[in-house]
Amino acid sequence: MNTQDTIPMSGFAMPQSAASPLKPLGLGLLVAIAYFIGVPLLFGGNGYVLNVTTTMAVVSFISFGVWLTFAIGRINLAQAGFALIGSYVTAILVSRFGVSFWLCLPLSGLVAAIIGGLIGWPVLRLKGVYFAMITLCITEACRLTALSFPAVTRGAQGIVDLPLPGELSLFGLTLIPAFEKGARLPFFYLAGSLLMLGLWFMWLLDTSRVGAVFRSLRQNEDLAVSLGINIAKYRVVAFMVSCFYAGVGGAFFAALQQNVYPTSFQVIDSVYFMVYCFVGGLEFVIGPLVGALVMMVSFELLHELQRYQTVIFSGLMILCILLMPNGILSVLKARAARAKEASDA
């Protein structure tokens, strides 16, 4: 590889990757090692820790989508709605038609993305609070749709007792063995793989030309369009990718919980997906992961407070916004920058 090849990459790399002490690849590797080796080694037998980690991984996977819609300057509260769509696609295909979960997983994302594209095309013309509100309506509409059409969704009864993911084989070669009842590690590794893939793709997207276009949409749509950029197309692409993430995440949870109800994903979930992005820091690809990690782990740690758990948790959240209004990572970045300045001087 000649040096010229690397120039364009650095041209669009996120500003912080240069300032951060860890290069993105190293950071990714670190996260992967911590997840795939560190957690099982330390907590392999502890179903609770594995479950929290698994949930955290996929919740941050879904939040990446919200992060991407933030990148184009839209506040997206529809994510729970599309996760619900993903859950139902998998649940219906698996329970009615016996389709393999491994096929359903990407398919759920695809269906969510297509529906997202159809809804997104007109809706994405809205900005600011109007977009936030309309996406909140979409989440509610998804729940009510699931309730109102029992012929397809079994309505209020939910779809229960979904089988665990079966074997995935290609030409007789077993790639993934069937999940066994009660085994937590398969779901844990699946969640980790999704997280890593999701993070990797987000990073690729963000550091590519497309990522730069997305950021330009947030900063000034008029200027972007004056340069011949088809902003409507890029907006829909960003939204569809976001919905894809939601759909895949929803499908995962349907399999993990072995059921889906209209209440499986609600407005409050949409809110939390958004919160994770903020708490981590909107400028950073890894922000949703950091946000979800900090928030979910602190909620669990506050359990000892019993009935004061939620009030202290939300109090801490407010404090967190007060002290770090631009997210945890922005504080770390500023500190790293100061340290660098000091060492340079």
Add this chain to the structure above:
Amino acid sequence: MLEVSGLTKVFGGLTAVKDLTFTLQRGEILSIIGPNGAGKSTCFKLISSFMVPTSGTVRFNGQDITGIGPHAVARKGIVRTFQENTAFQDMTVREAVLLGYQKDCKASLAGMILRSPQARRDDREAGAHADRVLDLLGMSSHAGTLAAGLPHGLLRNLGIAVALAARPQLILLDEPFAGLNSDETKRGVELIRKIRDEGITPILVEHDMAAVMSVSERIVVVNFGSKIAEGTPAEIQRNDKVIEAYLGSEDEEIGL
């Protein structure tokens, strides 16, 4: 190159642009002037398709481009700049200029994300082009500066640089000299000539009469949305209608 005929825009009951007709030859420097609120900026928005005219047509290189949408117009080769300091605030100068090249990238969406060979070629070309543009505007030393940290004059240049990066045939400059001091204006005038020499035809909407008179080869004067005069700077300075139109406003503006 550009033919505007019978262009009219009505907002509610108000006619902002009325039956405006003019043509532009490749390589000439044309300015549109007029008192405040005369409809100059609306005219730009109509040409660049940020607004759809009530009636009339805009033809570019013989093609009808009326109301085809701003990004489509840009792809045909007409790029506009903005009044004030419109920029991508959180991007560095070089990032913004690289983005200007976007419409000429040949790689597919997936290719761009996954870094296909075509995307890499695009990026290399974009990089080379960006360097040329920055060099042309004398901004190479600011390539790594965030737009939000640029001084006023350079921010204006950045706007032009981004537009140039989109490789237009025709560039619409919306008040390129507003808020600049006389030194900066002088450099701006030179810059516009340089742009023209690169083979890009500029049109200006401007208030700064001295600058307009020195840079323009032809001037169109509008008032209350209609064209009241057209000619060389010398002709315009002598035109009674123009003087009358400007009497209501500040005299010094016409630079007599």
Add this chain to the structure above:
Amino acid sequence: MTQVLLNALVVGTTYALIALGITIIFSIMKVVNFAHGQLYMIGGFVVYYFNVVFGLPFWFGLLMSFVIVGALGIAMELFLFRPVMLRVKREEVTMLLAMGTAVFLESLALIVFGEKQRGVPPIATGIVELFGARLPTGRVVVIVVAALLIVALMLFIGYTKTGRALRAMAQDRDATALQGVNLKWLSAMGFGLGTGLAGLAGGLLVAIFAVHTGAGTAVSIKAFLMIMIGGAGVLSGAILGGFVLGVLESVGYALLPGSMTFLIIFLIVIGFLIVRPHGIMGKPWG
């Protein structure tokens, strides 16, 4: 059918009252107050405590609901929203802050007020019959008071010095500052007025409905629907939005199977916003 229209009138009036507070805060601060429903709920509990627990008159409790929740709002503005708004890179953070406040107030209320639903003794008894439709006297009193409050607020905003300053600030913060108006005081004041109205709505409506600590989120979501229909940040739009939602809800429940009503309302709102992105009377924002 008379009953349906009468229902729409009552629901619409109460909704308009709910929507006013949230729209005031939005217009002057550009903050979507997700905690609106929780403040409404606290207003209801304030009245309950003054009226039932302390045995004081209902109307005194109502006054206190405005004062206490208004003061809470001023504190929120001073200690939460202002410091954050000064430092954020993205405006959206205020929305998140409001959401956090909503969860905080709700869980705090659960500890302080308990899980039960609360009501106050009826402020008026008896039932008025109108063209075969039934309208309890309590509701008549409440909608008359609500209507008076709405009119009073419109007069306040339209004709007093403070009201005009608030309106000016909603249009252009910087220009208002130039006219020598103390912006800090004014925005805290406006925020307090908005939350006070939420408290007032909750306090008034507890007289005919009931209140419990979990009621907030649903009220907030409905308030958002109203201001979106009417147009965010426009007072008359909020009132109109409240009535439109009231009519949609009442007529929807009368004509459609229950489970479809709100699905259709949501779809109508989505469709409507696509066609008219800024509501009936709203101005572009974003």
Add this chain to the structure above:
Amino acid sequence: MKSSGIKVTLLVRALALATTAGTFALISLAQANETLKIGALGVMSGPFAGWGGVMCQTSKTRAAMWNDDGGVAIGDKTYNIEVVCVDDKGDPKGAQTGAEKLVSEGIKYIQGPNTDSTAESAKAVMEANGTINMPYAFSKSLYKAPASQSILGMVASYQVGPVIYKWLMDNKGIKKIAFVCENNADPLNQRNEGTAAAKTLGLEVVSDQETYESGTTDFFPVLTKVIGTSPDHIVLSGVNPSDVGPLIKAARELGFTGTMSTETGQDPRAIFEVAGEAANGFIVAGGASTEAIRSDFMVKFIERYTKDWGEWNDVAGLYVYGPEIIVQTLQSTPKALDDTEAFKAALDSFVGKNPFLKEGGELKYVGRQDYGQSRQVSVPIVVQAVKDGAYEPLFVGKLPD
């Protein structure tokens, strides 16, 4: 001076001795009583916080009473009961995490969750770990084979509904019945079950499609249509406690004169406070704390609950059966402390005493008729009517085996 110095020294010595003795006493007490942890997993925050919050408080109160009495004797040891409450936020993800948390603490017996979706999600964890839980949710797949770990902790709406409707037909002569419920999974299911039961009994169902959204403040619009069908009786299926009062009040204000009922436990004072006299005669199934039928022990429990949590909630009278029957079963089968298989094996034969009813009676596991296996607590079907902020019992029924 000197003598006082000696006195001080003596005092210090005496204090030290006392402290040491006390410490020893504490240690020996701790040695005598081991701790048995019981979980409570439910929704304790958000709009439905009432369900799980009261459940947690109930179990904690019952545990405190046991511990004050010196603990519970199981086998040859005495145990102090510790209740670990986990808030699932009404979220299926939270329910799974919460269940795993309780399991990781070595807990084998869990009360809750409170809704279908959370109970179904916790089920996977229960089945995989052999943990027993006691949901307050009616989804039948929780209790039917192949599921085996969940025991319904209350009377299901589809069990009590027909009993109430039959009684109303016989005693009040009702013929036309209407159902109204919140547009949400659990209530809708209960409505569907109720409708089916009413039809079987030969009642005419005049309205069964009307629902309202969670958080509705004004029930006039939805009830106008229901009452327009002129029913004799209205069932509020699976109604959230926060909606009961306003619903009754609205129905009466709209001129409805028939009877009304619900199948889920409610607090009579809260209803009365909101609906006033309109609440009188409202029929509720559940609870076992009604004055006329409660035992002295129940009175003591109510006192303790009121002392600990400020205000009595009648729903606690239902939740208290959970820890009671778990502990009694463990006492009868000490092996089940570590082995839930032994617990399950004892379900068919276990017979305990109901301490909460004045007349006593048996406490056992039923449900063979509805679920094909003993996966339900034999909570008495107490049907009662609201009367000025309290309940008066109408009749007490029994669950079928």
